[in-house]
Amino acid sequence: xxxxxxxxxxxxxxxxxxxxxxxxxxxxxxxxxxxxxxxxxxxxxxxxxxxxxxxxxxxxxxxxxxxxxxxxxxxxxxxxxxxxxxxxxxxxxxxxxxxxxxxxxxxxxxxxxxxxxxxxxxxxxxxxxxxxxxxxxxxxxxxxxxxxxxxxxxxxxxxxxxxxxxxxxxxxxxxxxxxxxxxxxxxxxxxxxxxxxxxxxxxxxxxxxxxxxxxxxxxxxxxxxxxxxxxxxxxxxxxxxxxxxxxxxxxxxxxxxxxxxxxxxxxxxxxxxxxxxxxxxxxxxxxxxxxxxxxxxxxxxxxxxxxxxxxxxxxxxxxxxxxxxxxxxxxxxxxxxxxxxxxxxxxxxxxxxxxxxxxxxxxxxxxxxxxxxxxxxxxxxxxxxxxxxxxxxxxxxxx
Amino acid sequence: xxxxxxxxxxxxxxxxxxxxxxxxxxxxxxxxxxxxxxxxxxxxxxxxxxxxxxxxxxxxxxxxxx
Numbered sequence: 001x002x003x004x005x006x007x008x009x010x011x012x013x014x015x016x017x018x019x020x021x022x023x024x025x026x027x028x029x030x031x032x033x034x035x036x037x038x039x040x041x042x043x044x045x046x047x048x049x050x051x052x053x054x055x056x057x058x059x060x061x062x063x064x065x066x067x068x069x070x071x072x073x074x075x076x077x078x079x080x081x082x083x084x085x086x087x088x089x090x091x092x093x094x095x096x097x098x099x100x101x102x103x104x105x106x107x108x109x110x111x112x113x114x115x116x117x118x119x120x121x122x123x124x125x126x127x128x129x130x131x132x133x134x135x136x137x138x139x140x141x142x143x144x145x146x147x148x149x150x151x152x153x154x155x156x157x158x159x160x161x162x163x164x165x166x167x168x169x170x171x172x173x174x175x176x177x178x179x180x181x182x183x184x185x186x187x188x189x190x191x192x193x194x195x196x197x198x199x200x201x202x203x204x205x206x207x208x209x210x211x212x213x214x215x216x217x218x219x220x221x222x223x224x225x226x227x228x229x230x231x232x233x234x235x236x237x238x239x240x241x242x243x244x245x246x247x248x249x250x251x252x253x254x255x256x257x258x259x260x261x262x263x264x265x266x267x268x269x270x271x272x273x274x275x276x277x278x279x280x281x282x283x284x285x286x287x288x289x290x291x292x293x294x295x296x297x298x299x300x301x302x303x304x305x306x307x308x309x310x311x312x313x314x315x316x317x318x319x320x321x322x323x324x325x326x327x328x329x330x331x332x333x334x335x336x337x338x339x340x341x342x343x344x345x346x347x348x349x350x351x352x353x354x355x356x357x358x359x360x361x362x363x364x365x366x367x368x369x370x371x372x373x374x375x376x377x378x379x380x381x382x383x384x385x386x387x388x389x390x391x392x393x394x395x396x397x398x399x
Numbered sequence: 400x401x402x403x404x405x406x407x408x409x410x411x412x413x414x415x416x417x418x419x420x421x422x423x424x425x426x427x428x429x430x431x432x433x434x435x436x437x438x439x440x441x442x443x444x445x446x447x448x449x450x451x452x453x454x455x456x457x458x459x460x461x462x463x464x465x
Binding site for chain 2: 052126128143161162163164165168174175176177178181183184185231234235238239240259260261262263265
């Protein structure tokens with residue numbers, strides 16, 4: 001055994017973070033900032049690779065976490081085009097819709113912030129299980145460059161992505177039902193000709209059943225193109241089939257590289273984000289917008305809460321486990337209502353077949369843009385297509 | 400929808416698998432794991448529900464019938 005490894009792994013940490021994505025690095029940063037001794041384990045050799053992500057994000061989602069200027073932002077979008085199954089589209093333009101990120105650089109800078117705050121980051125370190133003593137988690141078992149080590153810690157933060165192995169080992173029910181899971185695939189298109197200011201979203205059962213297909217341009221010739229389809233539909237044909245068909249139809253001569261698969265948990269919020277001294281953050285805690293499948297903003301917020309609360313728990317005279325329960329409460333207070341209403345909205349939208357989506361796009365385009373309001377669209381829809389409203393009502397009805 | 404006939408075996412295609420973990424997340428019996436950058440199924444607890452086959456974006460798990 002290497003002497004420096006021995007030293008690194010054979011000391012006790014206050015907080016062990018599993019996973020070096022946005023949730024993990026942010027949790028590590030805020031825990032370290034509060035004075036905790038923090039170590040983060042990342043399975044892959046480099047933080048930020050591979051990026052299982054569409055890389056689109058709103059300004060509000062990242063503000064306060066990274067500067068809004070820097071190499072992690074590759075493009076600014078101010079137009080959005082929602083494309084109905086029949087090809088009719090709704091176009092919107094504002095001063096800023098959002099950013100396209102370079103997740104490799106974005107994740108790296110978040111890792112740098114965590115290290116600057118005092119957290120130790122170890123890559124190529126695969127956490128293979130939790131260590132339990134009398135039913136209580138006392139640390140993690142980690143495989144680092146082929147050797148196994150046991151590292152002990154007071155608090156474990158599982159930010160290990162959709163598979164949420166830490167959550168499962170700890171006994172938190174993190175299983176995602178097949179119909180709540182989006183089966184996703186992303187490619188980098190390299191010689192495309194595209195409006196660099198507009199993100200495109202394609203809807204419909206033919207294009208992306210139970211989900212949508214998106215195009216996020218990085219510049220006039222490069223774009224991230226990806227798809228998410230509901231697990232309900234992916235038995236018939238996988239996401240790969242739909243994406244290849246789309247590319248063949250819309251961008252037949254475009255070259256693409258870097259195919260990345262992914263699963264997006266579009267669940268109702270988890271009832272309990274902690275178990276004793278274990279906390280879950282990001283995709284692992286199902287902290288994803290269930291309507292859009294967007295995870296970055298939620299992961300940052302969740303990581304911040306988790307890190308802060310871990311720090312508070314360590315300082316508090318109360319038992320750690322009871323202090324950590326505050327995490328679920330704080331998360332629900334900040335995002336719970338939004339998460340629940342978006343879950344209902346997702347379920348309603350998924351019920352709309354292609355004819356209804358076409359109808360909705362047609363109706364919305366009848367209203368001048370400067371008069372767009374939810375009420376106006378609502379009233380118009382009632383007049384023309386009463387059954388659309390029944391679906392909309394379901395969204396706002398308490399479940 | 401046709402009724403799912405349980406396969407006799409599930410085979411992981413490591414060259415196609417991207418280790419994204421979607422299958423692990425939907426596994427109701429928690430028998431899937433990634434060990435040393437490879438996906439495994441512990442067949443002792445597997446119920447052959449095929450959710451992992453269904454969710455895989457790239458079809459890296461195959462159902463085998465004898």
